[in-house]
Amino acid sequence: MVSTNYAPEHAGIGPYATQIAEHWAGLGHDTHVFAGMPHYPSWSLDPQYKGAFQRTEKRAGVTVHRRRHTVPGRQTAVKRAAFEGSILVHGAVAPPRMPKPHAVLAQMPSLAGGVLAARLAARWKVPYVPVVQDLMGAAAAQSGISGGDKAAALAARAEAYALKRATLVGVIHETFVDKVVAMGVDPKRIRLVPNWSHVEVPSAPRGETRRHMGWAPNQTVVLHSGNMGLKQGLEVLVGAARLDPRVRFVLMGDGSQRSALAELSADVPNLDIIPPAEDGKFPDILAAADVLAVTQHAAVLDMSVPSKLTSYFAAGRPVVASVAAEGGTAQEVERSGAGVLVAPEDPRALLKAVHALADDPVTADELGAAGPRHVAANLSREAGLARIDALIDEALGGPLP
Known part of the structure; x- marks a missing residue:
């Protein structure tokens, strides 16, 4: 899996990426994650990772390969581009050292993560499956980030690059389908894989x-x-x-x-x-x-x-x-x-x-x-993880033995 966000991040995409990877490890698969340094949602580097340029660690049976990147405390188009660029450059020059996988799954965003995942899958000649959690082209245009129009155009090109090279594309909501199709993806290759409730039920009075x-x-x-x-x-x-x-x-x-x-x-x-x-x-x-x-x-x-x-x-x-x-x-x-x-x-x-x-x-x-x-x-963890497994199995042409 390529996902800039991963545990110990507790909000946003991180918990979903973590639960998928730990689910695979629990099934006995040799699971690797290519991730960034923990920084979300505070947009400040986790103190435990301060000064780290690269780090490989084991978390709940998953091998996590981390690479350093910029962490913009304030969101502007330039700083966001530097963030994505630093992920892309460091990930390209120092890819994870690991055996050839059966498949590569990417959590998008980040944009750089999608591009890296597409390139790694092409190098290994294995299926590549991005899951669209958000579309940064639309986000940059709509969110009020300074320089958003230019950022939107660049983001849309990066997204199109990553998505058009996919074996299958997962989207977490049907509202993304038309946008993904507009980027050149055959609608027959798009699958709906909604997120699930990743927290425990309340227990205290x-x-x-x-x-x-x-x-x-x-x-x-x-x-x-x-x-x-x-x-x-x-x-x-x-x-x-x-x-x-x-x-x-x-x-x-x-x-x-x-x-x-x-x-x-x-x-x-x-x-x-x-x-x-x-x-x-x-x-x-x-x-x-x-x-x-x-x-x-x-x-x-x-x-x-x-x-x-x-x-x-x-x-x-x-x-x-x-x-x-x-x-x-x-x-x-x-x-x-x-x-x-x-x-x-x-x-x-x-x-x-x-x-x-x-x-x-x-x-x-x-x-x-x-x-x-x-x-x-509709949103149980078991159902959500089963949808991700089915997505990968389909991309592979059938489940692994």
Whole structure:
């Protein structure tokens, strides 16, 4: 597998890449991962890897080959290009030392990872299968990154290079299909491989967790968990918090916009910005909130379905999605029956939806209960990993003996 993001990263693509690789190792396959240095979602290098240029390590039976790259604390087109370029150059000049594999799977993004995976598979003459978690061409154009138009054009060319060379292409949501086809991929080679809920079910009593978090029993708590980047448009939560000091808003996580959000909300006492939760406590904190929020800029239509959604659904709390109605995130929330949609970048609309759920606990509980049912029926880890196995088996022409 080629995946810039990998454990110990606990958010975004990293957990999916890790669970796939560890699943293969658990089946007895000699599994190797070509990865970057841990840096997400804080966009700062994990201190344990400081000064490391190359590192090979064993994690849960998986051999992980890491290569150094730049880590831009602030997202601009130039810095993002340097990030991708450093992954590509270091990966090309120092590929992993390992036996010839049967197949190469890539997690996209990163763009450089997709290109490296395509080149490695061609060198080894083995099937190459990228899984599209996001399309960076669309992301650069829509997210507000400085220089986004030029970045989008470069990203689209790199994506097309990587995808057109694939044996099969996996996409995590049907909204990606048309984009992938437009890049020159035969639709007959595209397979739907949705992500799954990669967290455990909540186990601690809600009241106990709320006391630990300092949340009053009668206070409505709206929680956003995950990356704090440009495309999330988290300013809408700051705006909603300003409108009603009785509602507590919590941003839990890290990302390139954390400092800017802290500055913007410095005079908003009912908004807290807290670090990412420990893996073992994460499901309980989600379940202890009253409402789970997912937000995106209005222009974001074709971006990936946020990985946080699968965790939200498993937590059993209602979701308020401040996103474009035409996008994949809105489709997934509607499909689950676990939440409500509001117009993006509209603090009043978001707050109105929160008030409606707080005033109608029966409906809130019904929406919350729909999430775990959706996970059990469609988003179990076993089903998700089986889809990935089937994708690789098809690319190989049949399962390995």
